[in-house]
Amino acid sequence: MTSPPLLTLIIPVYNEKEVIPVFLRETASIVDSMKNIDVEFLFINDGSTDGSLATLLDLKQTYENIRIIDLSRNFGKEAALSAGLHHARGEIAIPIDVDLQDPPELIPVMVDKWREGYDVVHARRIDRSSDSIAKRLTAKWFYRVHNATSDISIPQNVGDYRLLSRPVIDAINSLSETQRFMKGIYSWVGFKSTVVDYTRQKRAAGKSKFNGWKLWNYALEGITSFGTVPLRIWTYIGSIVALIAFMLSIKVLVQVLIFGIDVPGYASLLIAVCLIGGLQLIGIGVLGEYVGRTYIESKNRPVFIIRNIIE
């Protein structure tokens, strides 16, 4: 008889002391009732400073199927997930938040879909009423802009919570980029995928680690990671502005030749100078964004550094 497949739950943890025990209790009771599957809990301690690691080590005494990767500092959720994917032993893996916003009840549903032959099972939030209006609105716009400007399209309202089969995990691990926009990467690698819906829960305890500024930067990263439309757009804006300038100069020239020199024109001159100056600065900013990304990527630094692996 062959042994049952192994499922790795990849759980990034950053200052989550209060929720870890709750998460483990709820999730373990669900996966224990699943038939014909083994489960390992792979916690990635992303440089917590609140004693989360001690809590994890403590829980490891009672639950034997826990492994802990302790990163050398806080590298961010994307890097923590990358570390998890590199060290997952399972035939399938599911990245899941520790705050119970990703309901563990969905795990058996996703595994069933995998058994039906899907390589990726996205968990899609159908109800985000637990998120603030601002967060929902900005998320909606982010997906719009991203999918309109990028070479790949990412499914709306799908977070990191999803099932990945071994071929997908290996494909993701083979990518060498150091700036990892995981939502984009999952889509970029392809494979046969399907979607299951769920309602987003409120955080079980603790606080969200993402503020507005962090999310804005995350969105910029997403948009510039998978396409060059923001760069190319300046060719078109430049062409339009040049065309307008050309027509304007003919008009002014004809006016001067027919009616003679007309001194007024201060306003139009100032507007033109400021407008073009502003447009140029925006264009340089966008260019800088890409140059900066190239610069960081060219250093080829590792995505994360592990201090210790506790098996």
Ligand code: UDP
């Ligand atoms: N997280 C992490 N590193 C970070 C920030 C967050 O590993 O720098 C983890 C966090 O512990 C949680 C998950 O990522 O398990 C989602 O974080 P959070 O709930 O704060 O995000 P939100 O649900 O508000 O988007």
Ligand code: MG
């Ligand atoms: Mg959360």
